[in-house]
Amino acid sequence: EIVLTQAPATLSLSPGERATLSCRASQSVSSYLGWYQQRPGRAPRLLIYDASKRATGIPARFSGSGSGTDFTLTISSLEPEDFAVYYCHQRSDWPRTFGQGTKVEVK
């Protein structure tokens, strides 16, 4: 099973600041990595797929990069609605797996 490790567990930032979230895979997943946002009490929302492609309707302040085992989600300037939990997810192999999540909280 491919293990995805996210860092940091919690990121404390202010609105307008830049957020950089990391996801590391235990083996190569090529570019088959996605990112999801989950707000409290809500279902997850797909932000990024295939490492760097924005899903439909996702603002340009969200960007993804990386390949192989190291990936990054960047939020260029945090909006109030961006404070949430973010998960990475690999579709390279079965079973599908998620990272443990990074919480972006208001500083």
Next chain:
Amino acid sequence: EVQLLESGGGLVQPGGSLTLSCTASGFTFSNYGMNWVRQAPGKGLDWVSAITGGGETTYYADSVKGRFTISRDNSNNTLFLHMNSLRAEDTAVYYCAKVLTTGYYYDYWGQGTLVTVSS
């Protein structure tokens, strides 16, 4: 508009059974793979199972293999998860999720249904 609506959750005793349903609308259901993903209270996302559009191929997490069965009824646009031998650690909100056209990511999710396994 794509909509996914789960139902069937509830309280069940350890060792018991439950069947979840997910009714889909707003897209051609039989063209898309579907998945179940769960989330234990206060925890992260945990992939459970997947099924191809035609229902011919299924996949399971090791933690549920042999206990859970995914199936679908394309004539009624409904996805199922049959859960047997339930354990306390199966307690979670269960989401159904539609697969993205261009890759096996999840572009639409239901609102979730809570399964509580407790005596």
